[in-house]
Amino acid sequence: xxxxxxxxxxxxxxxxxxxxxxxxxxxxxxxxxxxxxxxxxxxxxxxxxxxxxxxxxxxxxxxxxxxxxxxxxxxxxxxxxxxxxxxxxxxxxxxxxxxxxxxxxxxxxxxxxxxxxxxxxxxxxxxxxxxxxxxxxxxxxxxxxxxxxxxxxxxxxxxxxxxxxxxxxxxxxxxxxxxxxxxxxxxxxxxxxxxxxxxxxxxxxxxxxxxxxxxxxxxxxxxxxxxxxxxxxxxxxxxxxxxxxxxxxxxxxxxxxxxxxxxxxxxxxxxxxxxxxxxxxxxxxxxxxxxxxxxxxxxxxxxxxxxxxxxxxxxxxxxxxxxxxxxxxxxxxxxxxxxxxxxxxxxxxxxxxxxxxxxxxxxxxxxxxxxxxxxxx
Amino acid sequence: xxxxxxxxxxxxxxxxxxxxxxxxxxxxxxxxxxxxxxxxxxxxxxxxxxxxxxxxxxxxxxxxxxxxxxxxxxxxxxxxxxxxxxxxxxxxxxxxxxxxxxxxxxxxxxxxxxxxxxxxxxxxxxxxxxxxxxxxxxxxxxxxxxxxxxxxxxxxxxxxxxxxxxxxxxxxxxxxxxxxxxxxxxxxxxxxxxxxxxxxxxxxxxxxxxxxxxxxxxxxxxxxxxxxxxxxxxxxxxxxxxxxxxxxxxxxxxxxxxxxx
Amino acid sequence: xxxxxxxxxxxxxxxxxxxxxxxxxxxxxxxxxxxxxxxxxxxxxxxxxxxxxxxxxxxxxxxxxxxxxxxxxxxxxxxxxxxxxxxxxxxxxxxxxxxxxxxxxxxxxxxxxxxxxxxxxxxxxxxxxxxxxxxxxxxxxxxxxxxxxxxxxxxxxxxxxxxxxxxxxxxxxxxxxxxxxxxxxxxxxxxxxxxxxxxxxxxxxxxxxxxxxxxxxxxxxxxxxxxxxxxxxxxxxxxxxxxxxxxxxxxxxxxxxxxxxxxxxxxxxxxxxxxxxxxxxxxxxxxxxxxxxxxx
Numbered sequence: 001x002x003x004x005x006x007x008x009x010x011x012x013x014x015x016x017x018x019x020x021x022x023x024x025x026x027x028x029x030x031x032x033x034x035x036x037x038x039x040x041x042x043x044x045x046x047x048x049x050x051x052x053x054x055x056x057x058x059x060x061x062x063x064x065x066x067x068x069x070x071x072x073x074x075x076x077x078x079x080x081x082x083x084x085x086x087x088x089x090x091x092x093x094x095x096x097x098x099x100x101x102x103x104x105x106x107x108x109x110x111x112x113x114x115x116x117x118x119x120x121x122x123x124x125x126x127x128x129x130x131x132x133x134x135x136x137x138x139x140x141x142x143x144x145x146x147x148x149x150x151x152x153x154x155x156x157x158x159x160x161x162x163x164x165x166x167x168x169x170x171x172x173x174x175x176x177x178x179x180x181x182x183x184x185x186x187x188x189x190x191x192x193x194x195x196x197x198x199x200x201x202x203x204x205x206x207x208x209x210x211x212x213x214x215x216x217x218x219x220x221x222x223x224x225x226x227x228x229x230x231x232x233x234x235x236x237x238x239x240x241x242x243x244x245x246x247x248x249x250x251x252x253x254x255x256x257x258x259x260x261x262x263x264x265x266x267x268x269x270x271x272x273x274x275x276x277x278x279x280x281x282x283x284x285x286x287x288x289x290x291x292x293x294x295x296x297x298x299x300x301x302x303x304x305x306x307x308x309x310x311x312x313x314x315x316x317x318x319x320x321x322x323x324x325x326x327x328x329x330x331x332x333x334x335x336x337x338x339x340x341x342x343x344x345x346x347x348x349x350x351x352x353x354x355x356x357x358x359x360x361x362x363x364x365x366x367x368x369x370x371x372x373x374x375x376x377x
Numbered sequence: 378x379x380x381x382x383x384x385x386x387x388x389x390x391x392x393x394x395x396x397x398x399x400x401x402x403x404x405x406x407x408x409x410x411x412x413x414x415x416x417x418x419x420x421x422x423x424x425x426x427x428x429x430x431x432x433x434x435x436x437x438x439x440x441x442x443x444x445x446x447x448x449x450x451x452x453x454x455x456x457x458x459x460x461x462x463x464x465x466x467x468x469x470x471x472x473x474x475x476x477x478x479x480x481x482x483x484x485x486x487x488x489x490x491x492x493x494x495x496x497x498x499x500x501x502x503x504x505x506x507x508x509x510x511x512x513x514x515x516x517x518x519x520x521x522x523x524x525x526x527x528x529x530x531x532x533x534x535x536x537x538x539x540x541x542x543x544x545x546x547x548x549x550x551x552x553x554x555x556x557x558x559x560x561x562x563x564x565x566x567x568x569x570x571x572x573x574x575x576x577x578x579x580x581x582x583x584x585x586x587x588x589x590x591x592x593x594x595x596x597x598x599x600x601x602x603x604x605x606x607x608x609x610x611x612x613x614x615x616x617x618x619x620x621x622x623x624x625x626x627x628x629x630x631x632x633x634x635x636x637x638x
Numbered sequence: 639x640x641x642x643x644x645x646x647x648x649x650x651x652x653x654x655x656x657x658x659x660x661x662x663x664x665x666x667x668x669x670x671x672x673x674x675x676x677x678x679x680x681x682x683x684x685x686x687x688x689x690x691x692x693x694x695x696x697x698x699x700x701x702x703x704x705x706x707x708x709x710x711x712x713x714x715x716x717x718x719x720x721x722x723x724x725x726x727x728x729x730x731x732x733x734x735x736x737x738x739x740x741x742x743x744x745x746x747x748x749x750x751x752x753x754x755x756x757x758x759x760x761x762x763x764x765x766x767x768x769x770x771x772x773x774x775x776x777x778x779x780x781x782x783x784x785x786x787x788x789x790x791x792x793x794x795x796x797x798x799x800x801x802x803x804x805x806x807x808x809x810x811x812x813x814x815x816x817x818x819x820x821x822x823x824x825x826x827x828x829x830x831x832x833x834x835x836x837x838x839x840x841x842x843x844x845x846x847x848x849x850x851x852x853x854x855x856x857x858x859x860x861x862x863x864x865x866x867x868x869x870x871x872x873x874x875x876x877x878x879x880x881x882x883x884x885x886x887x888x889x890x891x892x893x894x895x896x897x898x899x900x901x902x903x904x905x906x907x908x909x910x911x912x913x914x915x916x917x918x919x920x921x922x923x924x925x926x927x928x929x930x931x932x933x934x
Contacts, residue, residue: 066729120919127729128673129871132863133918136911147902204492211491212477212484212502215470219478221727222468228934229428231454231482231545235934240488270857274736281733328744335740342734343722391931430932450934 028195032188033180040187041259042303047194048255049299053279053291054205055248060277061286062209063241064221066131069118070276071268072141073111073246074253075152078160078263081107081254083151085161093158094150100164104254111250115243122242123235126224138270145265157264160257162186163193170258194255198292201248205288208244217241218286275299278334281341284348293349297337302330380441380457380548381406382427382583387436389422389605396422398605400436404549409575409582411592411613414602415625420585421463423602424553427583428460429453440549455482459547461538463554463585467526472518472537473509475526479544480505509544516540516570532563536570543574552584556591564588568595593617601625644771645893646886651777653885654784656910658839659862660869660877661787662832667871669804669828670821672720672731676739677836681859682746682851684708684837685844689755689851697758705837712833713826720829721822747853755844755851763846776845783838788878795874804828861888864914870927879925884910 032040052070059065084103086095098106115122121133145152152158162171170189177184208214216237219227224234257263275298283294305326309315316323324332345351382404389397397419404410412420425431426438429450438445441456459479467475484505486498513519516536521529526537535555542550555571556564568591575582586592592599592613599616601609603625609616616622659681666674674680687707691700715738723731764775794801804824836859843858844851865884869876891898892906923929 060729060733064727064729066732121915124922125918127727128732129867129918129922131729131732132673132867133915135860135863136908136914139908139911140915143902143904143908146904207494208488208492211494211498212481212486212505213488213491215474215478216481218468218470219481223466224934225430225450225932226462226466227478228450229430229454229460230478230541231451232478233449233451244488244492270860274740277733277736278740281737324748328748331740331744331747335737335742335744338737338740339719339734342726342730342737343719346730425932430934432933 029192032184032191033182037187038303038307040191042300044187044190044194044255044259045303046296046300047198048252048259049276049279050198050292050295051201051255052249052252052276053283053295054201054288055245055252056276057280057283057286057288057291058205058208058214058217058248059241059245060280061284061291062214062221063217063238064127065122065238065241066128067134067242067245068131068270068273068277069134069137069246070249070252071270071272072134072137073114073249074256074272075141075145075263075265075268076114077107077111077250077253078257078268079145079152080110081257082153082158082160082263086158087161091158093153100161104163107254108247108250111253112243112247115246116239118246119239119242123239126238135270138268138273141268142265145268152265153263155264155266157262157266159262160260163190163258165193190258193258197251197255201251202288202292205248205291209286209288213237213240275334278338282334282337282348284341284350285346287347287350290348290350297349298330298334301333302326305329382440382458382549382581384423384427384438384445385436387423387426387438388434389419389426389431390434395605397426397433400602400605400607402600402607402610404581404583405598406548406581407579408597409571409584409595410598410600411596412583412585412600412602413587413589413592413616414608417604418602418625419605420602421553422605424460424551424583424585428458428551451482454545454547457546457548458551459542459545459549460551461542461553461555463557465534465538467534467537470526471523472513472526472529473506473522475537476509476512476518476540476544477505479541480508482545509540512540512544515574516543532559532567535559535563535567539570543580547580549581549583552582552586554585554587556586556588564591571595589617640770641893644773645889647768647771647773648777649886649889650882651773651781651885652889653865653882654777654781655839655842655881656862656865656884657784657878657881658780658787658835658842659859660865660881661791661874662835663862663866664869664872664874664877665791665804665828666825666832668874670716670720670724670731670825671728672735673728673866673871674829674832675732675735676715676742677832677862678856678859679739679743679746680708680712680833680836681840681843681862682853682856683711683742683840684833685757685840685851685855686746686750686755687837688841689757689844692755692757697760700757701841704841705834708837709830709834712836713830716826716829717822721825724821724825743853743856746856750851750853753852754849757841757844757850759841759845774846776842776847780839780842783842784878784881787835788874791874800824800827861910864910867914867924868917870924872928873924873926876924876926884913887913 052074056067056070059067081103083094084096084098084106085100086093087097088095118137122130125133146154162169164170168177170186170193172186216227216232219230219232220234220237227237228234279294279298280291281294282297283290283292305312305315309326314324315326315329341348347354384400384402387397387400388395400419400423412423414420422431426433427445429445429448433446440453440458443453443456445453484501486501490498510519510522513522516539518533518536518540521533526534529537539555556567559567571582572595574580596613599611599613600607601616601619601622608621608625609619659677663674663677666672684704687704688700691703719738720731720734723734759776761775761779765772766775766778795805839859840855843855861884862881865880866877868883869880887909888906891909895906898905917924
């Protein structure tokens, strides 16, 4: 039985949570001062993936709508950002020369607009049907990007203009800002930006999931008929979830572009869509924290395997023979984890954590009861 | 005044099978209207038609000023129609959350306001929670509010389902077999509860039920269905002594195909 | 004129291969409400099996071994994994098949690398001259194969006891239980059948005019999904019509690519997907699929 012990554990839990959050906050703030570029880049990649995964878990986990469209939406936002922000004088491609911050916000809305454009599908189709329909968006998106080279840069992609906030360009510079004696270059600055975006995405995602809207989405997932007869406009709920998820994907797309420094159509493929699904499944469907854990695992792992391939058995560098490439190894693991989660722990890493915690609480309570009995006797 | 719910000459066909055949039913405001009949008589289909979930092959259904056959179900809820299901779907949520779903149409906050937790959205959520707590108090669920709904005993789950429908503050409440699967004691409790709720407010109730004892003690009006047709309609006493009703109840035992939400 | 005719013929024959794959998907869906995202990879697996045994034992023996192996493999996926979660939400089951797909595809990618395996079809590069147009014998035989499969599936479904049981399962589990067949048996049989069809489709797909077995096969096989959706998830007839339609549309788009230049290069490859979106907007349950009873 899952009863929440309200009398004692709630305040204690809140304190523990507060302390943990503060520690994490401090760690995130000082990390770029100590970590080298590889770790920072890994962190940035994970951050962009996490923002996208939060959006996807609201759609797939909370609403029960399968979607492969995340790469398509990310690409839309990334290309919009680059096109809006690029200086029309210096670039060989389309460029409007908008301030990067404005371009980023507009790019997120552009992803939302793509989501809105898909709403004839997203609002009417359910579950798997939507999944298969969005499969086509990946292919169509890639086709458009490959052909509309003026915006996308075509096969080779195009460089991404750096973000600039309050007059500070988030790029390498000969006179970087200095924090505690450490010069803040591109990766360090992007780290702080990503951290801020993740916090916003996390809070927004959690708020939505635990709100009136989140409840209606979960009802749609459990049974559309049930949701409708409880007053939920099922179509607009599904449309809303899709658009919201698209905007998260958009933010992820912009972060991704800034992190990699170039956008290429090839990146936004079906494999990426499946990686995102893996993240939300492995983390635990419908859980914002789970999405972030899943993102850390699925997006971080190939980079780590690649970096430490010489110290790991079985893994080889790209192009080498006689072993497994980091990306293949990740596919194996991701696939196996999806299967294991779906068979044994549909609530993923978060479910495992909850189980662990409830085991611990139970053990604690048992000892408490035993000791109280002992004292009474 | 309570909204009127009325179905006229409704026929619903699944392929060659007529689940409902020229059924008319008029629910008078303020009463408790029972729909009874053997398994497979079309009671669930009728409920699904009345709540706007099933399209009709022919006929008209009117609730308040709405054409039920053309309105999407959530609009009916807004107009004051709520329902429960025989097969309960509560999901992996706490009792409080499950009941809160019923408040959906009485609250407004959308994606943006929920994401930002604006003061308005918070106040609205708090008020909704309070009314859920009141309801839980009344239905004897106050101690279970923070437990996972699906882990409650069956009888309690039934009451959560009822609470969710009541949370919508309906004028007309459709109850799909509210005591099915309960033991005698639980049945009595639920019957009493429904009577109390009915006495307290002016909620019109329509209930599908097998349990004749409950129907006779509670209902003010009865409609009897068999093979998709109305075979009797009138006061409980009249219906209970109707020869066709007795025949239908004694003579048939075909397998049910219930509709799950 | 003959250009158009030959495009149509080639389209039909390409479509035949999609239809074979889509038929398997429909079978699985009808019996277990699972949409198998593992299927593109099963097609590759089939082609791979034929391709690897081809050198040593010749085409016929390779095919005779590969088909039952592929069928057994697909059946065992259901038996060991999916049937354990029977009754879970369809989206969860679909995600489970995506996980399986990732693992199997990784194994195959690892094995194949960037190599091309050749299958020595006995009909080789032969082209059939049909007067007005010609088509590759490989695709012609695929077309005949689809006709044969369609007829035998029809017979199995309407005449044989397990076909009837399969129909019973897709409509009512209890009725099937009364016939002495468990749900697991039926769903496993449907997976096995689908695996066999995927293997045959893979064998054709890796033959002329395409080069041999490469990992691309798994990607191309994904075009069976538009076929599936256009026809309607639960309609065998729909799978065939959808497959042929997709094949023809793709072939026409490729044949008239100069006229369609403004749609960008490689347009033919996304035509199936555009077609699917069009159909979904107009008819969410596809051309022949059964409609949702409830309205929300």
